[in-house]
Amino acid sequence: MAFLTRIEVTKMAVGKRSEVGLIRKNNEDSYYIDEVGGIFVVADGMGGHENGKEASRLAVDVFVEHLRQAGQEMSLTNLRDGLNKANAAVFGEQTRLAGGIMGTTFSAAVIAGDRLFLAHIGDSRIYRIRESSILQLTSDHSYLAELVRLGELDEDALKNSTQKNVLIKAVGPEAVIDGQYLLETILPEDKLLLCTDGLYNLISDDELLAVINGSQSLQEAVDRLVELALLRGGSDNITVILYEHNG
Ligand code: CA
Numbered sequence: 001m002a003f004l005t006r007i008e009v010t011k012m013a014v015g016k017r018s019e020v021g022l023i024r025k026n027n028e029d030s031y032y033i034d035e036v037g038g039i040f041v042v043a044d045g046m047g048g049h050e051n052g053k054e055a056s057r058l059a060v061d062v063f064v065e066h067l068r069q070a071g072q073e074m075s076l077t078n079l080r081d082g083l084n085k086a087n088a089a090v091f092g093e094q095t096r097l098a099g100g101i102m103g104t105t106f107s108a109a110v111i112a113g114d115r116l117f118l119a120h121i122g123d124s125r126i127y128r129i130r131e132s133s134i135l136q137l138t139s140d141h142s143y144l145a146e147l148v149r150l151g152e153l154d155e156d157a158l159k160n161s162t163q164k165n166v167l168i169k170a171v172g173p174e175a176v177i178d179g180q181y182l183l184e185t186i187l188p189e190d191k192l193l194l195c196t197d198g199l200y201n202l203i204s205d206d207e208l209l210a211v212i213n214g215s216q217s218l219q220e221a222v223d224r225l226v227e228l229a230l231l232r233g234g235s236d237n238i239t240v241i242l243y244e245h246n247g
Pocket of ligand 1: 237
């Protein structure tokens with residue numbers, strides 16, 4: 001029985017996977033997981049050559065370092081400062097490149113007790129799965145999502161568009177950013193799904209929910225989701241983090 005107990009204790013509360021996909025040469029996504037500190041980040045870089053990867057990596061590193069230095073007390077101001085620092089770093093790097101485009105999406109979830117802090121910019125997503133419902137907590141800062149919000153395009157037209165990846169906001173391209181910062185409550189057994197567009201462009205919200213709730217473990221769910229996206233063409237980098245809150 002002692003053996004079984006140990007399995008219980010070490011049961012992972014996070015599943016994760018990042019894949020280059022079947023078309024792209026490089027994986028420009030970056031991610032960060034600190035289970036103990038309750039910090040989860042996905043970032044989807046853009047730019048030629050190595051720029052996209054450098055942008056997503058740099059943004060994640062600067063943000064995480066800021067949280068580490070800021071100490072125990074979590075707040076939305078703290079997150080905003082971290083994202084602003086990440087933007088300054090990537091913007092500075094882009095300026096140094098003189099002409100090259102360099103940017104990244106950025107979606108972070110930070111958990112402190114039963115509070116869930118989110119910092120977000122771009123079109124990666126954070127979903128909350130609570131029992132049999134899935135809710136996208138972040139807004140897509142993409143050109144087409146903006147048209148849908150303004151009522152100039154319907155959801156079906158959005159699904160079929162080839163311009164899904166045109167961003168109106170990102171970390172890096174401009175000196176000042178206007179991110180989304182949210183404070184939510186997280187309940188025991190809530191799950192958080194963080195992913196880049198390489199996943200959700202190929203898998204609907206209903207399918208995400210069905211796979212997650214139909215899997216035996218978080219890692220199995222992540223693997224099934226990534227493999228489904230690959231089966232459907234894997235046209236982009238795919239990064240997925242799935243966390244279950246144990247309260
Ligand atoms: Ca992408």
